[in-house]
Structures are given as structure tokens and as C-alpha cells.
Amino acid sequence: MGKPRIEQDLIQLIERAFRSSQSPALTLSLGDDAALWRRSRNKDTILTCDWFLEGTHFLRQKHPPDAIGWKCLARAVSDIAAMGGKPACFLLSLALPEELTGKWLVGFLRGLRRASRATACALAGGDTTRNERVLVSATVLGEVSPGQAVLRSGARPGDRLYASGTLGEAELGLAELRRLQTIPRAPNAALGKHLYPQPRLALGQWLAHNRLASAMMDLSDGLSTDLPRLCAASRVGATIASSSLPLSSRTDRTRALDLALHGGDDYELLFTVSPRKASLLPSHFRGVKLTRIGKITRQQKILLEDSTGSTTLLRPGGWDPFRAS
Amino acid sequence: MGKPRIEQDLIQLIERAFRSSQSPALTLSLGDDAALWRRSRNKDTILTCDWFLEGTHFLRQKHPPDAIGWKCLARAVSDIAAMGGKPACFLLSLALPEELTGKWLVGFLRGLRRASRATACALAGGDTTRNERVLVSATVLGEVSPGQAVLRSGARPGDRLYASGTLGEAELGLAELRRLQTIPRAPNAALGKHLYPQPRLALGQWLAHNRLASAMMDLSDGLSTDLPRLCAASRVGATIASSSLPLSSRTDRTRALDLALHGGDDYELLFTVSPRKASLLPSHFRGVKLTRIGKITRQQKILLEDSTGSTTLLRPGGWDPFRAS
Numbered sequence: 001m002g003k004p005r006i007e008q009d010l011i012q013l014i015e016r017a018f019r020s021s022q023s024p025a026l027t028l029s030l031g032d033d034a035a036l037w038r039r040s041r042n043k044d045t046i047l048t049c050d051w052f053l054e055g056t057h058f059l060r061q062k063h064p065p066d067a068i069g070w071k072c073l074a075r076a077v078s079d080i081a082a083m084g085g086k087p088a089c090f091l092l093s094l095a096l097p098e099e100l101t102g103k104w105l106v107g108f109l110r111g112l113r114r115a116s117r118a119t120a121c122a123l124a125g126g127d128t129t130r131n132e133r134v135l136v137s138a139t140v141l142g143e144v145s146p147g148q149a150v151l152r153s154g155a156r157p158g159d160r161l162y163a164s165g166t167l168g169e170a171e172l173g174l175a176e177l178r179r180l181q182t183i184p185r186a187p188n189a190a191l192g193k194h195l196y197p198q199p200r201l202a203l204g205q206w207l208a209h210n211r212l213a214s215a216m217m218d219l220s221d222g223l224s225t226d227l228p229r230l231c232a233a234s235r236v237g238a239t240i241a242s243s244s245l246p247l248s249s250r251t252d253r254t255r256a257l258d259l260a261l262h263g264g265d266d267y268e269l270l271f272t273v274s275p276r277k278a279s280l281l282p283s284h285f286r287g288v289k290l291t292r293i294g295k296i297t298r299q300q301k302i303l304l305e306d307s308t309g310s311t312t313l314l315r316p317g318g319w320d321p322f323r324a325s
Numbered sequence: 326m327g328k329p330r331i332e333q334d335l336i337q338l339i340e341r342a343f344r345s346s347q348s349p350a351l352t353l354s355l356g357d358d359a360a361l362w363r364r365s366r367n368k369d370t371i372l373t374c375d376w377f378l379e380g381t382h383f384l385r386q387k388h389p390p391d392a393i394g395w396k397c398l399a400r401a402v403s404d405i406a407a408m409g410g411k412p413a414c415f416l417l418s419l420a421l422p423e424e425l426t427g428k429w430l431v432g433f434l435r436g437l438r439r440a441s442r443a444t445a446c447a448l449a450g451g452d453t454t455r456n457e458r459v460l461v462s463a464t465v466l467g468e469v470s471p472g473q474a475v476l477r478s479g480a481r482p483g484d485r486l487y488a489s490g491t492l493g494e495a496e497l498g499l500a501e502l503r504r505l506q507t508i509p510r511a512p513n514a515a516l517g518k519h520l521y522p523q524p525r526l527a528l529g530q531w532l533a534h535n536r537l538a539s540a541m542m543d544l545s546d547g548l549s550t551d552l553p554r555l556c557a558a559s560r561v562g563a564t565i566a567s568s569s570l571p572l573s574s575r576t577d578r579t580r581a582l583d584l585a586l587h588g589g590d591d592y593e594l595l596f597t598v599s600p601r602k603a604s605l606l607p608s609h610f611r612g613v614k615l616t617r618i619g620k621i622t623r624q625q626k627i628l629l630e631d632s633t634g635s636t637t638l639l640r641p642g643g644w645d646p647f648r649a650s
Contacts, residue, residue: 010426010453014417017434018441018448035450037414037466040365049416049464051454089362091374092339093418093462101335109342116343123343125360127462128335129376137418137452137462139374141362 008229032152032233033082033217034142044149045088046142048079054134062177065104067195069111072136075220077119078199078267080142082218084150084208087121087201091139095131119199148208150271155215155234157298159272162281164203164288167223168256169248170194171263190250197267203285204269212280216271222262225316226270228302234272239303239311240294261304262317272296333554357477357558358407358542359467369474370413371467373404379459387502390429392520394436397461400545402444403524403592405467407543409475409533412444412467412526417451420460444524473533475596477558480540482623484597486563487606489528489613492548493584494573495519495591515575522592528610529594537605541596547587550641551595553627559597564628564636565619586629587642597621 034048052072054060073090080087092112096105116123121140173194177183180191187195200218207213217230223240231238247256273281281290297303303311359373377397379385398415405412417437421430441448446465498519502508505516512520525543532538542555548565556563572581598606606615622628628636 007453010430013426013430014419014434014448014451014453017431017438035414035416037449039368039370043364045364045370045466047414047416047449047466049418049450049452049462051418051420051452051460053420053454053456053460056454056456089360089372091360091372091464093374093376093464094339095376095378101338105335105338106342109339113342123339124362124372125374126339127374127376128332128339129378129381131378131381135378135460137374139416139418139464141370141372141466 033079036083036144036149038146041146043143044146046080046083046085046144046149047139048076049137049139050076050079052136052138060134063195064183065107066111068134068136069108069113070115070196072138073112073115073121073140074119074197074199075267076138076140077115077121077201078197078218078220080140081199081201081204082150082216082269083142083144084148084204084213084216085142085144086205087119087140087142089122089124089141090116091124092126093135093137093139094126095129095135097132097134098130100134119201144208148211150204150208150213150216152215152217152230152233155230155236155272155296156274157236157296159214159274159296160278160292161238161240161294161296162271162273163219163223163246163268163291163293164200164285165266165268166246166248166289167219167266167268168259168263169250170197170265170267171259172248172250174265188250190248194265197265199267200269200288203288206285207269207271210280212273212277213271214274216269219266219268219270220264222264222317223270224261224302224314227314228316230270231296231300231302234296235300237297237300237302238294239297239305240314241305243307244291244293246289246291246293261314358404361408361469361474363471366471368468369471371405371408371410371469371474372464373401374462374464375401375404377461377463385459389508389520390432391436393459393461394433394438395440395521397463398437398440398444398446398465399522399524400592401463401465402440402446402526403522403543403545405465406524406526406529407475407541407594408467408469409473409529409538409541410467410469411530412446412465414447414449414466415441416449416464418460418462418464419451420454420456422457422459423455425459444526469533473536475529475533475538475541477540477542477555480555480559480561480597480621481599482561482621484539484599484621485603485617486565486619486621487596487598488544488548488571488593488616488618489525489610490591490593491571491573491614492544492591492593493581493586493588494575495522496584496588497573497575499590513575515573519590522590524592525594525613528613531610532596535605537598537602538596539599541594544591544593544595545589547589547642548595549586549627549639553641555595556621556625556627559621560625562622562625562627563619564622564630565639566630568632569616569618571614571616571618586639
């Protein structure tokens with residue numbers, strides 16, 4: 001058996017190993033933003049977990065402990081938003097060096113508690129141990145009414161493709177963070193978005209409740225990496241119009257376009273809406289811009305259309321831990 | 326603020342940071358084997374997670390991948406057993422080096438799947454990433470009827486203290502593993518217990534269902550470390566009779582006693598029973614020996630009584646990641 005080269009291969013290998021032993025109560029498990037566990041007739045439980053590792057996902061010398069605490073929870077909660085669910089509680093697996101169990105830990109917990117309150121997601125438990133590098137894994141449980149969860153697999157040819165907010169700003173914020181010697185008290189929008197991403201919970205719930213989105217996921221690894229995942233789950237393709245992408249205005253257009261296509265960590269929602277329902281979609285939802293960025297196609301290719309109308313294949317350029325080598 | 330020195334301090338620090346923001350639906354959270362989440366009137370959900378880290382909890386050069394897969398799930402499921410619950414599903418957070426994504430991963434998944442089937446705990450989802458060392462965090466969800474979960478906090482002075490199985494064998498198995506060049510096809514009981522611990526699910530559920538145990542926890546870090554945790558949660562003390570401990574017969578008595586008191590990784594159940602109910606307890610439950618090892622006392626000390634009747638304070642000598650320095 002060959003070695004899997006990218007994260008998606010690894011997930012498929014795990015999925016195959018367990019395929020025959022799955023429980024019927026798990027209506028959806030591997031391969032979406034989160035798993036769905038049918039517990040009662042009134043509610044489905046949404047389950048998700050996310051690694052947040054020093055050196056891989058954050059830099060101890062650069063990222064304030066407060067931001068590490070916020071972000072380790074916010075990015076897992078974003079998977080609940082991407083299903084249209086409501087967070088309920090989380091478990092924290094934390095490993096850290098002894099020298100960080102004082103002031104650093106207090107800062108980390110302050111950020112974590114702020115994220116916990118902002119997303120109404122209570123700490124339920126966890127496990128702690130010692131390690132020379134900081135390791136975090138956050139498991140979040142959420143709830144959604146049965147049948148309302150928005151999966152990655154529901155997109156149909158002809159559906160319109162939307163993104164919330166601005167794309168590429170978090171990656172711009174990371175570049176800024178690497179340059180800075182000290183973090184300003186009031187970081188600009190890009191740096192703020194990188195350090196303290198806001199999971200789009202209200203938007204996700206609204207889209208799910210009103211059955212507006214046919215498919216949805218959150219953008220964590222960059223549009224060019226995440227969109228193929230949504231398309232693969234739905235067995236469709238997509239064409240993106242480069243001129244329509246909601247770019248950052250904080251850099252030149254060429255770089256902004258590159259960041260919007262390949263930059264990670266935005267935690268915006270990517271979703272599809274059938275033409276029949278598209279008119280119900282406002283231009284903004286509670287201050288967050290909603291932009292039509294393309295369409296879903298029958299042909300299973302991801303194409304980028306430039307302003308002249310000519311198209312090129314969009315290759316995944318986002319972040320993949322197993323491609324980064 | 327001083328730095329916490331042991332794991333318990335760290336847990337208390339986290340608990341304090343979150344105390345005011347807890348949800349009323351979380352009937353019990355930090356400080357027990359697992360958290361309880363009241364989802365409906367019919368069932369409570371039990372939540373627990375456990376680190377399993379290369380170098381800390383296992384050695385890549387010594388532990389077969391199959392045993393690592395088995396044990397990372399079995400030890401988390403043991404926390405469900407310790408509440409008297411039934412496992413439902415789990416999430417796997419896995420980080421590993423690229424060179425282990427072939428044969429090693431197949432072996433790991435084989436052991437994990439066996440544990441998943443043996444405990445009726447289905448894989449629900451997870452997260453994978455790359456790391457130079459193998460990191461595993463397993464989150465297990467279980468179920469228990471409301472009011473039936475057996476907590477650490479229910480022990481009362483006069484209650485009798487019991488342990489399942491034999492104590493100290495897993496630590497003996499670890500010593501053997503360190504000596505061996507190759508793992509035998511049919512490991513002896515001690516090595517087998519270290520590599521493939523069996524969570525005491527049926528016993529835990531039976532004790533909970535029949536309301537026999539007033540308090541319960543699983544022995545993961547050694548009796549001398551875990552018993553004080555049960556006693557602290559119950560605000561009681563305990564006296565253990567050294568002559569009554571279910572020792573391993575695979576080594577001399579002095580070493581066997583030391584291992585029974587301080588050896589970790591047994592995943593046996595430690596539980597208390599009121600004198601009124603003690604006669605209902607069999608000597609064996611489905612082949613697993615149940616041994617009365619002492620009693621719960623009002624005086625909040627942990628004492629060890631020798632065969633002459635004289636007592637000494639029992640100091641924690643088990644495994645604590647923050648004490649190991």
C-alpha cells in the first residue's frame with residue numbers, strides 16, 4: 001500500500017478502515033466539517049475536533065497566548081457554523097511545558113474564556129499533560145435540528161457559489177505578524193482576523209434554518225484547497241470569476257487575488273444557493289458581506305475565469321500539512 | 326501567581342478560569358473522570374478525552390502500532406466505564422510523521438478498529454495533521470441514564486473500598502516491554518495488560534445500574550495517586566490494608582506491593598460500596614475478581630495498614646506528568 005501524500009488521502013484511508021463498523025446513529029461522519037450524531041428525534045449532535053500545534057499552527061514567539069486561546073476554540077467552533085449548528089460545549093486537550101504554566105497559561109485561558117463566552121460554548125472537560133511544545137486539540141459539540149445541518153455534499157449544477165466576508169485577509173495578517181516586533185494594542189483588520197477569527201455562527205444558523213444553502217463549509221485552508229473538497233463531496237465542479245472575489249484592499253490587486261485564492265485561516269463560510277432561492281439572499285447579513293463568487297457546474301473541474309472570460313484550471317495552493325513538505 | 330506543580334493544580338487553575346461561565350446543562354464537568362452533558366430527559370451524554378503521546382505515553386521503538394491504536398481508545402473508554410456509562414462514538418485527533426503514513430498507520434488503524442468494535446464505540450470523525458512525533462488525542466462520547474452516573478464524589482465514611490482485577494500488572498508489563506527485543510506473539514498477562522488494557526465496561530455499567538457503587542473512578546495513574554483524587558472529591562479519607570491488595574503473582578511480594586500501590590495504566594475500577602449493600606457484591610463479576618482493599622474514613626488522610634495493624638501515610642507515588650520532572 002502506497003503512502004498517502006495529502007491530508008485528504010489520510011482521511012480516506014481512515015474512513016476505509018472503519019467503513020464496515022460504523023453506527024447507524026452516526027448519520028454523517030468523516031469527510032465533512034463535522035460529524036452528526038442522532039441522539040433523539042429533536043436534535044442532532046454535531047461533533048468536531050481541531051488540532052492547534054505550536055510550530056505548525058502558531059508560533060510561540062509571535063502569537064500572544066490570549067490569541068492562541070481564542071483561536072484554538074474559534075476555529076473548531078467554525079466547523080459547527082459550517083454545518084449551520086449552535087455550539088454547546090467543548091473539551092480541551094492541552095499539553096504544555098512547565099515554564100508556561102504560569103503567566104502564559106493565564107493569558108491563554110483568558111483568550112479561551114473570551115471565545116467560550118462569545119460563542120456560548122462552555123468548557124465541559126479535558127486532559128492536560130506536559131510536553132516541550134504546546135499542543136492543543138479542541139473538541140466541540142454543537143446541536144442542530146434534524147435535517148437542518150448543511151453538508152458539503154448538497155451542491156447541484158447551476159447553484160450559485162457565495163463567500164462571506166473578505167478572503168485572504170488572515171494570511172495577510174500572518175505576514176504582518178511575522179514582520180512585527182511587538183503586537184499593537186489595536187491590531188488592524190487583517191492582523192485582527194488572523195489572531196481572533198470570528199466563526200460565522202449567526203450566518204450559518206440563518207442559512208440552515210431558512211434552508212437557503214444547498215451545501216456549506218468553512219474556509220480554513222484557502223479557497224483553492226477547500227472548494228475542491230466541497231465539489232468532490234457533491235460530485236460537481238465550479239467556476240469562479242476572479243473579478244468577483246471579495247479581495248482585501250490592504251495590498252495590491254495581484255497579491256490580494258493570490259491571497260484570496262490560496263490564503264488560509266479566514267474561517268469565512270463558502271456556500272451554494274439554488275438559482276430559485278438566490279433572490280432571498282441579502283447583500284449583507286448582520287454587517288458581514290455576502291458575495292457571489294461563481295457557480296457550480298456539472299463538469300467536475302475547478303475553473304478560474306478572468307475578466308476577459310477565459311478560464312484556467314485552479315490548482316490547490318492552500319495549506320495542507322502533508323503537502324507542505 | 327505561582328506556577329502549578331502537579332496536574333491537579335493545573336486542572337484547578339483551568340476550572341477557576343471558567344467557573345462563572347459554565348452552562349447549567351453541564352451537570353458535572355472538570356474534576357471527575359468525564360463530563361456529563363444533560364441533553365434530554367432520557368439520557369445524559371458522557372464526554373471525555375485523553376492524550377496519548379509518543380515519548381510520554383508510549384515509545385515508538387517499543388510499542389507495536391496495533392497496541393498504540395488499541396490503547397489510545399481503550400484508555401479513554403475506561404473513563405466512560407468509570408462513570409458507569411456505555412460508549413457511543415469517538416473522535417480521533419492524530420498527528421504523525423509522513424514516514425508513518427504507510428505500514429505503521431495500517432497497524433495503528435487495525436488496533437484502533439479492534440478496540441472500537443470490542444467497546445461498541447464507533448469512529449465519528451477527527452482531525453489529522455503532520456508532526457515529527459506521533460500525537461493522539463481521543464475524545465469519547467458515552468451515554469448513561471440520568472442520575473445513574475457514578476461520580477468520584479459519592480464516597481461516605483464507613484463505605485467499603487474495592488478494586489477490580491489485579492493491581493500493578495500493567496507496570497510490570499511495561500518493565501518487561503522495555504527489556505524485550507521483540508514482542509512475543511502471545512504476550513503474558515502482564516505484558517498483555519500493558520499493551521491491550523480492557524476497559525471494565527460491563528462491571529461499571531452493572532454497578533451503576535444496580536446503584537451499588539457510591540463513588541467510582543478508573544485506576545490510570547496508580548492507586549496512591551488516584552485514591553487521593555476520589556477521597557478529595559468526596560471530602561473523605563481512606564485506609565488500605567496492604568495484605569488485602571490483589572497483587573500480581575509474577576514477581577516477589579515486596580515489588581508486587583510497590584507496583585500495586587504506585588504502578589499506572591491498570592485501567593481497573595476503584596469503587597466504594599455502603600456497608601448495607603456490600604453483601605450484594607459477588608467475589609467475581611464475569612470472570613473479573615472484585616477485592617475489598619480498605620475502607621473510607623472521616624479523617625481526610627490516606628493510610629496504609631500493614632499486617633501488624635500499624636498504619637503509615639500513603640504518599641502519591643504514581644504517575645503525574647508535571648511531577649515527573
